[in-house]
Amino acid sequence: MSFYEVRPAEKRDAQAIVDVHAAATLAAYAGIVPEELLNAQPVAKRLQQWREAIEFGDPQVYLARADGKVVGFVAFDRSRDKGTKPTVGEVWAIHVLPEHWGKGAGLALWDAAREGLDVEGCTSVTVWIPLRNERALRFFDLAGFKRELNTARTTPFGDIRIEEMRLKRAVD
Structure with missing residues (x-):
């Protein structure tokens, strides 16, 4: 059970x-993407988005909280890939504060996204992951996604x- x-x-x-x-992005992409590129988009623009x-x-956005503080979020909706059926959902983003990695926040967020996609009538779900982001690849592998x-x-x-590579699994 998640706390x-x-x-x-x-x-x-x-x-x-x-x-x-x-x-989360700074920590996850350290050594993959130069830090100045990670912070290139103005905060005001990100906030508005x-x-x-x-x-x-x-997309739909859910967040995870612990001890009264937001520690992660997931954004999901129908797939943005051209030519996909309307029953294909997509995890657009999932991010958790580094100090909560490996503690169940990501899994709790994935469970919420899966339930939301199921309610929307999606039967499968995809996610795009950078090949060098080994932590994210491992997380989605453990969550049952196939490359x-x-x-x-x-x-x-x-x-x-x-x-990047797309990973996919059934919603149920």
Whole structure:
């Protein structure tokens, strides 16, 4: 049983989500992406994007709290990949503060996303993960996702390019 409270995000949670996103991204991508690229987007723009996502439910955003503090979030909705069926969902983002890695926050968030996708009628779910993010690959492997080897792509990230792979599993 998780000691994390998971609930839908509210507009007032946007700043906490921005803070978690920044801290988790810095830790997860250290040595993969130059730090100056990770912080390139202005905080005000990120804050506005998360407020709009929460307000319009595009994507749906849930957060995890422990001891009254936001420690992680997940964003999910229908797949953004061209040509996918409407029954395919996607985890758009999942981030947890580094001090909560390996303690169940990510699993609690994944469970909430899976339930939300099931309610939306999704039968499968995908996620795109950078190949060099071994922690994220391991997390999704343990959550039952399978790597789709023919989906590798290169995505621009500032001045560099990142190799990603899509992973997929059934929602139930």
